[in-house]
Amino acid sequence: MAVNQVKEEMIIDLERTRVGMKRNFSQIGNTFTFELKKNLKTFLIMLILCAGIFLLFWLVQSLQEIQDVPLPENPIDYFQSYLTMIGFLIILTAAGFAGSIIAEDFQKQTGNLLFPKISKTRLLIGRVLARYLLNAICIIFYYLLASIITFIKYEEFPLIILISLGWALYYTFSIFIFVTFMSSIMKSTSATVIVSIIFYLMIFSMIEQIMSFLAGGQEPFFILTYYENILTGILDMPDPRYREVSFGGGPGTGLTEGISFTQWITPNLMTAFWGMFLYSAILLTLAYIRYRRRQMKSED
């Protein structure tokens, strides 16, 4: 080997970032920036989706105004009307960003290139941070649009909206982690997205309704989507936080006596905080364990 080549190798060896904590953090940082680039297209699509949903609500409000339906007196009530579909928007954006977070490595076999260049731990940390940031920006963007239109209409900006935004970002993180967990057990990105949305739209609601009948007034803290209510609940916290719903009995109903059950409107702050915290922690741990154990397809 030529002496010059050896010297060149030695220079590269000296300049190379050594393994250890510094390399670990730099790998997370590199993954973070790489993921931002990689998900740029999804980010733009999600921003358009947010703008689209905002425009939909703005159109409804405008039509009501044209029909001389008076605006709510309180700007918070007006703002709240834009949060009608915020839960659905959050699950859609979370599915967009987190649906592929683990499944794609196994579906497309992209993991064959990534490992062993980086450990799954560092890769997952970098990915979660980058994709959640993009997801959070989408939600902030939606809140921003709704806040701007509220300000235009009422010429004031209730600061409680910022607290609602904080809860929205926290809830987004929980949903994001829920989709991440789904991604760790599903074979493909599309399956993850579909199953996550089905869980949001159907499974959680069904469990909540069944438990309302069976559990006799028990607050459904075990249902992730229940915590979505804090986003609007914080704007105007009801007291009590539940209502009694009754169905009357009598002829034609098939019931001799009426049925009543407790329907919870929103969790309180502590329940919401710890509920989402536990959900996120448990699901993230399970997703991580599953990711660590999952292996690439072998074509040996």
Added chain:
Amino acid sequence: MTLNRSNQVLVKFINLTKRFGDFTAVSHVNLEIKRGEIVGFLGPNGAGKSTTMKMMARLLKPTEGEVWIRGNGELIKLTSSNKDVLLDNIGFLIENPAFYGNLSPRTILRYFAKLKGYPRKKLNSRIEEVIKMMGMLDWIDKKIKTFSKGMKQKIGIAAAIIHDPDIIVLDEPTTGLDPKARKDVRDFILKLKKMNKTVFLSSHLLYEISEVADRIAIIHHGEIIAFDTLENLETKAKKSVIHFEVLNPPENDLDSYVEDLKKIIYPLTGVEEKARWVKFNPDTNIFQTFFDGQSTNQLKILKALISNGYDIIEFSVPKAGLLEDLFIDLTKEEKIEMEV
């Protein structure tokens, strides 16, 4: 760092074993890979090649046995705690590489080089150098989803060498490629050797391995059944097939033409009477004959054909044919299908 480092063992497998439940995928593999050599890892699908390489990459934990890798001048046992250090000097291409289609080779290679701590100041020049080596400089900023399979494979190899490792592990790098792309990959592997890189290359394609490897390890049912230089393996085979082409062979009465050839060739083959044969392949215009693999007999046959007036325009003993025979001999399984 010393200048005289040839013959240094860079990687060593000691009794490497991997079991999945009751199934033993790799069984007591012992192997040494020396600096600057190309070691071919040959075996049919399911033989345990990828599993062995994945254990080397620590993607799978061995059930038994050890992998030793040279780091800081000495062989060190690979463990979970030191894998980042030891694997830094190795570039892996494990099975078919799949990429994020909406990104360019530059973006992806930059990410991989950074992951391996490659000096930032040299990143751009290194990426361009590697892509140039692959002959894909015009494609460096194009989206990978527009690439052919062969081009993606080249980017996969580029990803394995981007951080300038001394050891390069390539798992089935030519699988699924067209002949031109296969040749490009083979040429590149030889280029790596000239750069004094050490290559550990697996394939189920005999020809791919025999064209580039200095030493060949044959694995079957998870066990190494042979590990030697190509020449020594050929000697062990002790039988070979000569391929030769004659200028303007007769279009009619080919049978008697073959019979005449037999009379000339048979006494010189060095094999017993019942094992002798001469065949003609009308699709390729190639004659084939079986002999004992001795180069002296090979020369005698060539001389005899020429002196009897045959215009020989091609005369060779394909290496893959030898290996195939050896492989079948070693495994004693005639039904094993090896692609040549």
